[in-house]
Structure formats: C-alpha cells, structure tokens
Amino acid sequence: MEKWFNVGKIVNTHGIRGEVRVISKTDFPEQRYKVGNTLYLFMPGATKPIELTVKTHRTHKNFNLLTFEGLENINVVEKFRDGILKVPESQLGNLEKDEYYYHEIIGCLVATTSGAEIGKVTEILSPGANDVWVIKSPGGKEILIPYIEDVVKKVDVKEKVILIEPMEGLLS
Template sequence: MEKWFNVGKIVNTQGIKGEVRVISKTDFPEKRYKVGNVLYLFMPNSNTPIELTVKSHRTHKNFEILSFEGFHNINEVEKFRDGIIKVPESQLGVLEDDEFYYHEIIGCLVSTTEEEEIGKVTEILSPGANDVWVVKGKDGKEVLIPYIHDVVKKVDVKEKTIIIDPMEGLLS
C-alpha cells in the first residue's frame, strides 16, 4: 500500500487562466512544484486521486501559484478548491546531507549537548532564511529552534533524536 505525503492545499483560483493558489506544506517547493512534476489531488469525500502535471509555478505573497497541463481556464480548476495535493512515498527522492523531510523531523526528541531533554518537534516553520523547529517541552511550553549549524549539531532520523547546542538565551 502506497504511503502519501501532503505537499499543499488548493485554497482558491488565481486569475482566469486556470491557475490555483496553494498553501504549501512541502519541504522543498522549488523541487516539488517543478514544471513537469506529477502531483496527485485528493478531493474531500473521494479516495481516488486526480493526477496533475505541473505546467507553471510561481510564488505570490504567501502562496504557490500553479497551473496544470490540460486545464486552461478558471472554470476547469474551480472544482479543485479545498483539494489536498499529495505525492507518493516513491516520489520523495534522495536528499543531500543535512537535508530532511518534515515527516522525518516531526516527532524527534530534542536534547542538548549536555544531555538535557528539551522536548519533541511538533511543527516546522519556514519563515525565510532557515527553517524553525517548534519543540514542545514536558511542561507544555514551546521552544523555537532555528535549523542552523551553530545550533543543531546532530540529527538521527532513524533513532528520532536531535542534539542541539543552544545559543545563550535560546531556551529561556
């Protein structure tokens, strides 16, 4: 049975030429939405995916704007609203060293180099230059950990552990 991973949600149309607005949930939008890539659209109340091939991609404000081959106007893509875009596990591909998929990081236990347990990664934010990992501690407080080499020292996705060397003030 194929495992599927969410890469975005179609929230609206964009213009009249068949483009859609996507709130992206993917780790690598530049790779995932590349022209020619095949994505799979899952609509609410349907288990049968619609296969879509990316015709164009651009970023506008906080949205990824996509068009698909064979869909040329707003009337043809309006029905895609609220659909979830997914890719099969077989399409994930090999990553460089120090690159990880979100699903590999979420759930990892974060500790310091001094072996102090901080908590588990619950979410990943992509505000700009680097990702920020949201770590929820035992006390329920959230700590934001920037994914930069000065802080994140070791990631073991098999063991689901992350070792960090927190900068001064990061954990307070």
C-alpha cells in the same frame, strides 16, 4: 500500500486562466512544483486521487501559484479548492548530507548535548534564511529552534533524536 506525503493545500483560484493558490507544506517547493512534475490531488470525500501535471509555477506573496496541463480555465479548477496535493513515497528523491524531509524531523525528541530533554518537534516553519523547528516541551510550552549549524549538532532520524547546543537565551 503506497504511502503519501502532503506537499500543499489548494486554498483558492487566482485569475481566470486556471491558476490555483497553494499553501505549500513541502520541504522543497522548487523541486515539487517543477514544470512537468506529477502531483496527486486528494479531495475531501473522494476515493481516488486526481493525477495532475504541473504546467506553470510561480510564487506570489506567501503562496505558490500553479496551473496544470489541460486545466487552463477557472471553471475547471474551482472545484479543487480545499484539495490536498500529495506525492507518493516513490517520488521522494535522495537528499544531500544534512538535508531531511519534514516528516523525518517532525516527532523527533530534542535534547541538549548535556542531556536535558527539551521536547518533540511538532512543526517546521520556513520564514526565510533557515527553517525554524517548533518544539513542544513536556509542560506544553512552545520553543523555537533555528535549524543552523551553531545550534543543531546532531540529527538521527532513525532513532528520532536531535541534539542541540542552545545559544544563550534560546530556551528562556
């Protein structure tokens, strides 16, 4: 059975030429939304995904705007609202050293290099220069950890463990 990975959600249309507004959930939007790439649209209640080929991609504000081959009209794409764009596991490429897919990091246990358990990664934010990992502590508190060399010392996605060296004030 094919495993699918979420890359975005269509939240609205944009203009009248079939452009859709996507909230990206992918680690590599420039790669995923590249012209010619195939994405699969999963609609609520549908049994089979709709295969779509990216015709254009651009960013506007906090959204990725996409058009698809043969679907250049607002009336055709309007029904795609609330659909989830996914890719099969077979489309996941090989990564460079120290690069990870979101799904590999989410769920990992985070501890300091001295052995203190911090919590588990629940979400990854991409605000700009570097990703920020949201850690939920056993007490329910959310802690934000920047994914930078000075803080993240070791990532073991096989064992689902991340070791960090917190900077002063990071955990308080």
